[in-house]
Amino acid sequence: MNAPRPLIGVTLDSEPPTPGGYSGFPWYAIRQNYMDMIAACGGLPVALGHEPELAVELVARLDGLVVTGGAFDVPPDLYGGGEWHATVQTKPRRTLAETALIRAAMARGIPVLGICGGMQLLAVVLGGQLVQHIPDTYPASLAHEQPNPRNEAGHDVHVVPGTHLARLVGQDRLAVNSAHHQAVSDPGRAVVCATAPDGVVEAIELPGYPLCIGVQWHPEFGISAGDHLLFNGLIDAARQTGT
Template identity: 50%
Template sequence: MNPLIGITLDSEEAGGYSKSPWYALRKNYCEAVRTAGGVPILLPHHADCVDRYLALIQGLIVSGGAFDVDPALFGAAERHEAVVLKPGRTTFELALVRGALERDMPVLGICGGEQLVNVALGGSLIQHIPHAVAGGLEHEQTAPRHLPGHEVALTPGSKLAAIAGCAAIPVNSSHHQAIREVGAGCIVNAIAPDGVIEGIEMPGKRFCLGVQWHPEYNVSPADAALFRAFIEACR
């Protein structure tokens, strides 16, 4: 049986696509899961349904989106003006991630999802890279996301390095925040040339891994390999 993979949705207020509030997810998330051998299902933001969702799925993907985690959740006294909050989404995803990890369910965090996983584990975030990282790279690339924005160096001995089978990979880049301090039990598995953390994982879990880029765009063979490894861990 191909494992059922829950993917969290982004949410938007009325306007644009719909005159009513709406959920959003790019098709390539689902296509990447299906290509790797999983069956994607989408998870609306109902915190009272978390236990039921987790009883149904075999793996969890926390997607990216146009949102930031509330800095108050990692102890910041101030909020940068660039930070955009979606409290309902964050509350739901925190409960979902913590419940999944309690069950040792495989978890893959992508971009903002990686940041959310880190905060769920007690880590903190850089609220706005251009403000905090002197001479930093352009982490919100202007090129299309199917093209690389920069390379990341993979940590020797990490699960991600083993999956990729190499020391460095090209990645796309679409984020203004990044991990500052890693959560409990995590290690850094990828770093950008400017020192920005680009990936984390929990060696003590069956599969808990987050990347700052969007592997669903399949920029390099390592992206497809990451989805395959995740789906295999869900079997």
């Protein structure tokens, strides 16, 4: 008899009412490929709404957590970032809920994967800091908001040898897609496990934890074998949690 699929919570994005659009009332959103990738790698994905007061109860039923990305930023107030850059846009309730979910997941010791904005929030929860706008800090930076489609590679990243990420993907270089204007400047209690050629941090992980990894790209698109191996690693770790 096959073992049950581990239950993987996936955070949702939120959108305001859009008269004439999807709904005239507030609505949740997620790209289908987040769920598809988790299911393809052996997990059972379930969507998580933005109820921070229910985070502990929700996480008690999960075997793993994926904190997704979105077109918004972590409020600089949460990491002592000083004056807000003009480009910063926030979704306070989403951030509050995802923060509560990350903390609850780590208190339980279940695997956590942060993707793009989810990596940035993970770094902040771990005591880190962010660059509010990459071009201001890295004048010669790559196009981290790549002009080509998201299901294509935008640049390569160097994977730090000996890290958990390196063991999962089995490579020291990955082609990744890229859609972010902010980045991690200080990973806090985490360590950097991948960087872009321009020095921008592309992945972090928490040593000594079953699996706690944040990646700045969008592996749910599965543009490389490494993307699939990362999700396989998440599901394998979650399976151990559920046993």
